[in-house]
Structure formats: structure tokens, C-alpha cells
Amino acid sequence: MLVRPKGGILDPQGEAVERSLRRLGFPVGEARVGRVIDLEVDAESAEEARAQVERMCERLLANPLIESYEIALPGNRP
Amino acid sequence: MLVRPKGGILDPQGEAVERSLRRLGFPVGEARVGRVIDLEVDAESAEEARAQVERMCERLLANPLIESYEIALPGNRP
Numbered sequence: 407m408l409v410r411p412k413g414g415i416l417d418p419q420g421e422a423v424e425r426s427l428r429r430l431g432f433p434v435g436e437a438r439v440g441r442v443i444d445l446e447v448d449a450e451s452a453e454e455a456r457a458q459v460e461r462m463c464e465r466l467l468a469n470p471l472i473e474s475y476e477i478a479l480p481g482n483r484p
Numbered sequence: 485m486l487v488r489p490k491g492g493i494l495d496p497q498g499e500a501v502e503r504s505l506r507r508l509g510f511p512v513g514e515a516r517v518g519r520v521i522d523l524e525v526d527a528e529s530a531e532e533a534r535a536q537v538e539r540m541c542e543r544l545l546a547n548p549l550i551e552s553y554e555i556a557l558p559g560n561r562p
Contacts, residue, residue, distance in 0.1 A: 408520050409520075410520060410522070420521075423544075426544055427540055430540075430543055430544060432525075432539075432540055433526060434523055434524060434525055435523075435524025435525070435526070436524050437521060437524075438521070438523075439520070440522075441518070441520065442486050442487075443515060443517050444518075445501075445505075445516075446512060446513025446514050446515075448513070461510075466504055466508060
């Protein structure tokens with residue numbers, strides 16, 4: 407799954423990436439940094455797998471106040 | 485782009501995620517944690533954008549010894 411800082415939320419990692427790339431001569435616009443988490447789950451169906459991962463995001467993997475998440479299952483894995 | 489630890493490379497963040505999820509009662513298999521970096525670049529074509537981002541990955545955004553990267557352009561953005 408992908409976990410990204412929500413729009414409008416301060417992203418110091420993204421700002422550091424922007425500054426470093428510009429210093430190296432790359433004229434980039436905005437950069438935002440999040441996490442990609444690849445996870446093996448045991449499920450009977452794609453729907454069940456998605457529901458399990460949603461619960462994991464809500465309980466541990468994403469902070470819903472400041473982050474949004476996106477789940478991709480094998481076949482449409484990012 | 486997505487930057488992930490290469491297979492076989494130790495991933496302490498992934499191990500921490502595995503342990504925490506199991507402690508919460510989720511019977512997960514392996515977890516691996518990497519970064520997703522969303523970046524605005526100014527390019528004339530998709531090919532030029534991809535080439536620019538490849539140079540950024542090689543110079544700053546990924547450590548080729550221990551990480552692999554994957555570039556997605558808008559339209560096939562993960």
C-alpha cells in the first residue's frame with residue numbers, strides 16, 4: 407500500500423528532497439515523500455485481502471489525521 | 485517513483501511492521517517498507533521526464549547498492 411502525507415500537511419522530507427535536487431541542478435517543482443509497504447496477507451479473495459489491509463492501515467500503518475493511504479492488490483500492484 | 489529495499493537486503497522497518505501487525509492479531513507474512521516520492525518535473529515529453537527522474541534516482545533518491553526504484557508517470561501513476 408502507499409501512505410502519503412495529505413495535501414496541506416507539512417512534509418519536511420519532501421522539502422529536503424526538493425532542496426537537494428535543486429542544489430544538484432534539477433529544476434523540480436514540489437516533492438512529497440511517503441511510504442510504500444509491501445505485505446503478504448492470507449485471504450480467500452481480493453475483497454477480503456483489501457478489507458484486512460484497510461484495518462491494518464487504520465490501526466497501525468497510516469495516521470489518518472495527516473496521511474492518506476491507497477491499497478493495491480497483486481495484479482494492480484503499484 | 486517507488487524506492488524499495490532490494491530482495492535479500494535487511495529491512496528493519498519492514499520487520500518492525502511485521503512484528504507490530506502480528507502483535508495486533510494480524511497473521512501477516514513478510515512486510516517490506518520503502519518510499520514513494522511524488523515529484524513535479526518540467527519536461528517536453530514522457531521520455532524526457534522519465535530520463536530526468538532516472539538521473540535523480542541515481543544521483544540522490546535511491547541507493548543502488550541496496551535499493552531498487554520504479555518510475556511511474558502521470559497516467560500510470562501508482
